[in-house]
Amino acid sequence: MVLFRTLASLMTLTSVSLDPAKAETWKIAAPEWPPYASATLAKNGKAIAALRNALAKAGIDLKVEFMPWTRAQTVAGSPDYTGYFPAWPEEVLDGFTASDPVAWSMVGIAQRSDTTIEWSTLEDLFLNYRVGFVKTYVYPSDMQRQIYRYYDPDDGAENEQDLARVLAAGRVDVALTDPIVMLHTAQDLSLDGIDETVTILQRHPLVLAFTKHGNYEDKLRLLNGLLSENSITETACCRTTQPTSEVQPSD
Incomplete structure (x- = not known):
């Protein structure tokens, strides 16, 4: 069933090609929020790496522009951007729609x-x-x-x-x-x-807030299909006290 959903999602986005010469690029705005997202970290941080890895399955390149949080939410409304990431679901503004969880915080x-x-x-x-x-x-x-x-x-x-x-x-x-x-x-x-x-x-999901422009619904279905291959059920973490070394965010 997961494989079927993923293949169906891939077919809905006809503009996506697995031919590297015709690779599509998604541009997102991102805050500096290490270790999940940062221009100074390897692979731009754990959450950015998770999104990039998911999109790579469909031959899609990811371009990330880092900026202050409120500016990221503002500029991502432009048709030039696919959206902003990472965000908690509560931080997805009007004019945007949330993907399924890409990573966890x-x-x-x-x-x-x-x-x-x-x-x-x-x-x-x-x-x-x-x-x-x-x-x-x-x-x-x-x-x-x-x-x-x-x-x-x-x-x-x-x-x-x-x-x-x-x-x-x-x-x-x-x-x-x-x-x-x-x-x-x-x-x-x-x-x-x-x-x-x-x-x-608690553990809390990190989602991509898609800008509602153009074929965003196709992109949303595509990404969610790719994410479903490695989906993680959301669980609330009861109150627990731990050394930080024992608490690692999921990729």
């Missing part, structure tokens, strides 16, 4: 190594501690509700780098983030004091 809590955090629910966490977040992100719904309840969205950090600095400086007690991204960012910025034992709340 983590959503959880990072904290300072000199801070003891005790909580049983997200509401407890927000009620009793200063929570840092990135204001341009759209978090999973249960987390986003608490942000709206306890903070003005503009209270958030500008980006992941600012969030790491705020946490390292002790201006917040915890940071709501992908802890893998937080630790990677802290290392890049040579920041001390952030605990490498992190709390994972």
Whole structure:
């Protein structure tokens, strides 16, 4: 059945050729979000590599332009772009449509190594501690509700780098983030004091937000067919605390 769906998807996009001389190129906008996406990483990061590998099965080249997150969402609306990636499903804006999961990220809590955090629910966490977040992100719904309840969205950090600095400086007690991204960012910025034992709340899919222009529906079907060959069922990860070395994002 998976093979049938994949072949059917390939046939719907008549403009795609497996002839290297006639290879199609998809151009996407991407944020700097290591280790999932970055111009400085091998293969441009784990998520970009997963998307590129999937498209290569259909002879499609991937061109990635890195830029700030909000700009990526804006410029990707141009007909020149296939869309933006990676994004959580909640971050797919009007005028775009989400692919199936291309890769997986983590959503959880990072904290300072000199801070003891005790909580049983997200509401407890927000009620009793200063929570840092990135204001341009759209978090999973249960987390986003608490942000709206306890903070003005503009209270958030500008980006992941600012969030790491705020946490390292002790201006917040915890940071709501992908802890893998937080630790990677802290290392890049040579920041001390952030605990490498992190709390994972759930695994969360990373999708390609397709720009609704031209033959985007054909492209969507094609990509989803390619992804179905290695599909992973989404699972929520119960609250668990682990050293970062034991928490690896799925490709």
